[in-house]
Amino acid sequence: MNDIIKKILSREEKWQKKWNDAKSFTPTNDGKKPKYYDLVEFPFPSGSGLHVGHMLPYTGMDVIARYKRMSGYDVLYPFGYDSMGIAAEHYAVKAGKHPSDSVRELIQIFEKQIKCMGLSFDPDAKIATSDPEYIKWTQWQFIQFFKAGLVYRDALPMNWCPNCKTNLTNEELEDGRCERCGGPVEKKMKEQWNIRITKYADRLIDDLSTVDYPERVKTEQINWIGKSIGADVDFRVGDDIMTVFTTRVDTIFGVTFCVIAPEHELVKKWLENGKIKNPDAVIEYQKMAAAKSEIERTNMTREKSGVKLDGIMVENPYNNTEIPLYISDYVLANYGYGAIMAVPAHDERDYEFAKKFDIEIIPVLDGGDISAAAFTDEGPHINSKFLDGMGKNEAINFAIEYGEKHGFARKTTKYRLKDWGFSRQMYWGEPIPLIYCEHCGWQPVPDNELPVMQPHMDDFRPTDDGESPLARATDWVKTKCPKCGGDGRRETDTMPGWAGSSWYFLRYVDPHNDNEFADQKLLKRWLPVDIYNGGNEHNTRHLLYARFWHKALFDLGLVPTSEPFSKRTSSGLMMGEDGQKMSKSKGNAVSSSTVTDRTGADAARTTILFLGPWELNMIWSEETLSGVSRFLKRVEGLFDRVTIDAKMDNEQNRMMNQLVSDMTDRIDSMKFNTAIAAMMEYSNFLYKYDAVPTECYETLLKCLNPFAPHMCEELWEKLGHSDMLVFTPWPTFDPAALVSNTMTIVVSVNGKRRAEISVDTKIGRQELISNAREMVEKYLTGDITNTIVVPNKMVNFVIKG
Ligand code: ANZ
Numbered sequence: 140m141n142d143i144i145k146k147i148l149s150r151e152e153k154w155q156k157k158w159n160d161a162k163s164f165t166p167t168n169d170g171k172k173p174k175y176y177d178l179v180e181f182p183f184p185s186g187s188g189l190h191v192g193h194m195l196p197y198t199g200m201d202v203i204a205r206y207k208r209m210s211g212y213d214v215l216y217p218f219g220y221d222s223m224g225i226a227a228e229h230y231a232v233k234a235g236k237h238p239s240d241s242v243r244e245l246i247q248i249f250e251k252q253i254k255c256m257g258l259s260f261d262p263d264a265k266i267a268t269s270d271p272e273y274i275k276w277t278q279w280q281f282i283q284f285f286k287a288g289l290v291y292r293d294a295l296p297m298n299w300c301p302n303c304k305t306n307l308t309n310e311e312l313e314d315g316r317c318e319r320c321g322g323p324v325e326k327k328m329k330e331q332w333n334i335r336i337t338k339y340a341d342r343l344i345d346d347l348s349t350v351d352y353p354e355r356v357k358t359e360q361i362n363w364i365g366k367s368i369g370a371d372v373d374f375r376v377g378d379d380i381m382t383v384f385t386t387r388v389d390t391i392f393g394v395t396f397c398v399i400a401p402e403h404e405l406v407k408k409w410l411e412n413g414k415i416k417n418p419d420a421v422i423e424y425q426k427m428a429a430a431k432s433e434i435e436r437t438n439m440t441r442e443k444s445g446v447k448l449d450g451i452m453v454e455n456p457y458n459n460t461e462i463p464l465y466i467s468d469y470v471l472a473n474y475g476y477g478a479i480m481a482v483p484a485h486d487e488r489d490y491e492f493a494k495k496f497d498i499e500i501i502p503v504l505d506g507g508d509i510s511a512a513a514f515t516d517e518g519p520h521i522n523s524k525f526l527d528g529m530g531k532n533e534a535i536n537f538a539i540e541y542g543e544k545h546g547f548a549r550k551t552t553k554y555r556l557k558d559w560g561f562s563r564q565m566y567w568g569e570p571i572p573l574i575y576c577e578h579c580g581w582q583p584v585p586d587n588e589l590p591v592m593q594p595h596m597d598d599f600r601p602t603d604d605g606e607s608p609l610a611r612a613t614d615w616v617k618t619k620c621p622k623c624g625g626d627g628r629r630e631t632d633t634m635p636g637w638a639g640s641s642w643y644f645l646r647y648v649d650p651h652n653d654n655e656f657a658d659q660k661l662l663k664r665w666l667p668v669d670i671y672n673g674g675n676e677h678n679t680r681h682l683l684y685a686r687f688w689h690k691a692l693f694d695l696g697l698v699p700t701s702e703p704f705s706k707r708t709s710s711g712l713m714m715g716e717d718g719q720k721m722s723k724s725k726g727n728a729v730s731s732s733t734v735t736d737r738t739g740a741d742a743a744r745t746t747i748l749f750l751g752p753w754e755l756n757m758i759w760s761e762e763t764l765s766g767v768s769r770f771l772k773r774v775e776g777l778f779d780r781v782t783i784d785a786k787m788d789n790e791q792n793r794m795m796n797q798l799v800s801d802m803t804d805r806i807d808s809m810k811f812n813t814a815i816a817a818m819m820e821y822s823n824f825l826y827k828y829d830a831v832p833t834e835c836y837e838t839l840l841k842c843l844n845p846f847a848p849h850m851c852e853e854l855w856e857k858l859g860h861s862d863m864l865v866f867t868p869w870p871t872f873d874p875a876a877l878v879s880n881t882m883t884i885v886v887s888v889n890g891k892r893r894a895e896i897s898v899d900t901k902i903g904r905q906e907l908i909s910n911a912r913e914m915v916e917k918y919l920t921g922d923i924t925n926t927i928v929v930p931n932k933m934v935n936f937v938i939k940g
């Protein structure tokens with residue numbers, strides 16, 4: 140380590156200590172300043188530590204926090220750890236440690252790296268979702284949901300990952316596979332706890348209009364919830380009724396067959412009562428479909444398969460025609476009613492199916508050609524009796540009304556979103572705080588017994604039978620019923636990792652409260668979060684769960700706002716120098732500590748933000764790191780040119796005001812890279828002067844402070860200031876000063892360019908000529924025979940000889 144870097148590191152340590160001693164990063168909460176809640180997604184502590192890609196969002200949001208403090212806000216910028224859940228447990232298993240130990244060790248490593256970066260996180264607001272004091276409130280909130288009827292127990296088809304040995308929700312699958320291990324999942328029926336997120340589906344869509352999220356994020360959420368307005372239509376099948384859900388009841392006269400999911404109850408019934416005349420083929424098909432994932436089943440490009448149910452005919456209630464019924468796996472059991480009316484003329488999947496099974500295709504919308512494909516555009520209705528000539532919406536409304544009048548159809552809404560499967564069979568999760576009693580049923584654990592912690596188990600690994608490892612802690616399981624005092628047994632399933640991260644931003648405002656999850660007055664002061672930055676991979680699940688959880692608390696009167704985050708932003712991904720997403724496993728990760736050790740935090744921070752636009756992916760570059768280090772050195776070097784009695788000239792004044800204007804604009808709009816570029820340009824400009832006016836330099840330090848705070852504080856102190864830059868007001872600018880009142884004039888002799896002068900735009904002709912003449916005196920070797928002035932551009936002297 141050379142002397143220069145030693146000096147930088149000791150300077151950085153000095154200021155980190157000073158900020159800490161002055162409690163600079165803990166909000167005052169005295170109500171004198173407006174609040175600003177700056178939130179960044181917290182990490183789960185993993186084995187690889189933090190690389191510069193992890194630091195990107197923390198650094199960008201740190202610039203915002205520091206800028207807002209200088210702009211007069213009481214800023215809350217907190218940090219913590221999502222240390223509960225499957226990721227932390229997997230790491231512990233791999234490391235051969237108990238999760239409680241490995242989490243503690245990892246947090247220490249992370250803390251050190253964070254400190255070295257000079258991030259201005261509130262040291263008082265540190266939380267970890269695996270802390271017992273935190274778990275207590277996660278469980279308490281769950282109990283409030285339970286008491287409010289938002290939690291229910293049900294046997295649902297679950298995605299069982301035989302590798303991770305736990306159940307996963309559909310949200311935790313990626314392309315039908317386990318998102319953790321990438322392995323295939325199996326369907327299993329299991330009794331488990333569910334939370335009624337679907338009850339909030341409409342509000343989760345509608346309230347998006349009240350928040351400032353990128354359009355893309357809103358669309359992702361809306362699609363995830365997948366709201367469809369349509370109709371339920373009852374088809375008579377002998378003595379049974381088969382209900383279907385359709386968004387296109389207007390096409391009812393084009394229905395030439397129906398399809399039912401292979402696992403539908405009615406199929407079971409008809410197999411048992413012998414109505415199905417080809418049971419062997421049907422049973423074989425059922426087995427095949429059970430082995431497929433939902434993604435595979437709905438894949439449009441896959442060839443359609445199915446079996447006709449012999450002996451079964453379905454009656455279309457609108458025209459009393461009898462049509463055949465098929466089972467096919469493209470109809471999902473858990474969407475709508477697991478049965479559809481098929482309109483091959485106007486639905487692609489139905490078209491393919493009809494072609495394959497040679498079923499009649501009747502067009503009911505005019506204007507298309509159905510000889511080779513379904514016609515999926517709009518057109519007036521044909522072959523549709525009383526709907527003929529109508530457009531889509533008119534026909535839908537009319538058909539629904541007609542069906543409602545006759546009692547065989549109803550207007551309904553369906554959602555793709557399912558209730559939130561809340562049971563996990565993992566050790567390292569919050570135990571679901573419920574107790575089962577033979578007499579009293581499921582009872583919540585009383586408040587004064589919270590938190591319910593898992594017992595310490597040496598072997599906490601999951602088992603093959605789908606039971607939680609906690610079920611093996613038989614002493615722990617056995618307990619008393621909180622209601623009647625009789626024998627009770629604890630629920631052994633644990634919560635998903637998403638639980639703790641659904642409300643952590645509430646705890647940050649009052650992290651040490653023993654009586655409540657947070658004081659109501661403090662919640663009122665700080666909510667909603669003003670800006671929440673996070674990864675695009677969290678735009679649906681985490682962001683949706685957190686919004687739901689918050690709304691549920693809001694309805695219980697426990698939080699003051701119905702939305703948790705007023706604004707959402709996303710930073711791009713950091714790529715390694717090889718152009719691939721940075722990660723330890725790819726071998727292209729640049730650890731933040733190796734960078735801070737080599738160049739100090741200021742250079743690391745500024746480089747990370749200079750690599751490219753905030754919301755786009757960027758590539759780490761050592762060359763940029765060197766360039767930025769040189770820039771910082773140049774800013775430091777300018778100190779020697781600062782001259783107290785140097786008077787600011789017009790151009791300096793204009794450039795200084797321009798810098799402040801640009802910086803304010805660009806930080807507000809998170810254009811950190813161009814903000815840094817503006818400071819580079821400005822410091823180059825100042826280097827043109829041997830004597831730099833103090834104000835010009837101080838303004839640069841204030842602007843640079845959010846990016847390179849250690850160096851700026853040091854130079855600020857060297858300039859004789861006793862207060863710290865952290866709370867020095869952000870500079871203002873005078874818009875009038877931005878307009879240039881000088882112009883550049885080219886001076887030539889005999890048409891040859893010899894000099895340039897900068898003059899006031901209001902300069903008179905004679906003064907301009909004499910100023911110009913001074914600049915080219917040495918070229919005027921003969922008599923001037925003519926002087927040509929091109930206004931605002933040029934002065935040309937014509938000489939003899
Ligand atoms: C007839 C029809 C005609 C349909 C047409 C569409 C187009 P969204 O908008 O995604 O909700 N459907 C209903 N239940 C289904 C299930 N369990 N598995 C697979 N498909 C199912 O889609 C609703 C449409 O998806 C419904 O409207 C139904 O097909 C199908 F020209 O009914 B439709």
Ligand code: ZN
Binds near residue numbers: 578580625
């Ligand atoms: Zn009881």
